[in-house]
Amino acid sequence: MRILVIDDNMALVANLLDHFERRGHVLDAAPDGEIGLQLVASHEYDLVVLDWMLPRREGPEILRMLREDMGSTVPVIMLTARAELVDKIAGFRAGADDYLTKPFALGELEARIEAIVQRTRGRAQPARLRVDSLVYDLQTLVIERAGRVVTLYPLCRRILEVLMRASPAAVPRERLEEALWGDRPPPKDALRAHMYALRRNVDAPGEPKLVHTLPRIGYRIGPAEDVDPHGP
Incomplete structure (x- = not known):
């Protein structure tokens, strides 16, 4: 899989890179929303891992732009410390496919990514x-x-x-x-x-x-x- 991580926590990004690349996946990283949008526009990803609190543009705004302005259907998991129900609802309404709160287990994130990508690839009628x-x-x-x-x-x-x-x-x-x-x-x-x-x-x-x-x-x-x- 090719995965894009949009998160300004460099320690977290390094852990994700190490974990997933050892399993044969390719990861790109963006430290802010603008760079993340540019990468989605110019590359093909199987999934995006998206933080909420980001420099320049926050997660829900990035999601809105992906879905409405860019017409992107790439699956997105929000990975954030915001754990309130109102935040989760806002994330899903903005276009997230899944929502995982920090701190989290790498194994759970990996399982969620695999499930979403499998479901997306298994659609009977491709767009x-x-x-x-x-x-x-x-x-x-x-x-x-x-x-x-x-x-x-x-x-x-x-x-x-x-x-x-x-x-x-x-x-x-x-x-x-x-x-x-x-x-x-x-x-x-x-x-x-x-x-x-x-x-x-x-x-x-x-x-x-x-x-x-x-x-x-x-x-x-x-x-x-x-x-x-x-x-x-």
Whole structure:
């Protein structure tokens, strides 16, 4: 499994890294919410372990952004010292799949992670996004257009997912930048470069264009005849 731990307690993170990596898993760590959001946007994880009290953005806000703004379905376990029932309810309502309070046993956390990942992988109908001839299987990460496999690196896959979930509506540039980089301003023209790579791979020579730029608005994915040049 590949697991992301978002927690600013470096001693705890070190213990988790040691425990899970000795069992053959790969762990990434983020010391604050912004870095955590960026990692989820640019990598594929089987599960996220999320603290509540974090610098810059707290756990429930990160969960809301993952579920609502980014459309991410990655399983999330909240791992926090906040043990009141009202906190647990808030965590689940924000989108957590499980909630474990500190102090905790590593064995229990491991068992909960395995149960959630097994349940997620065992879904009978994997999520699939479809726009015209373009299909994105969110379970296998396979992207096809009219039977042709489309190969994209993680940031482009993230952009494609946001655009396909919003289709036929346009997605403002600011929303895409937030999905990829949080509230940290991206390098100049970074989004434009990623959009160029996305368009080059999705729209092969001779195929009708699906990826569209709407000046002063943002980007959109869908058949050309559905594009309103004046915006949505």
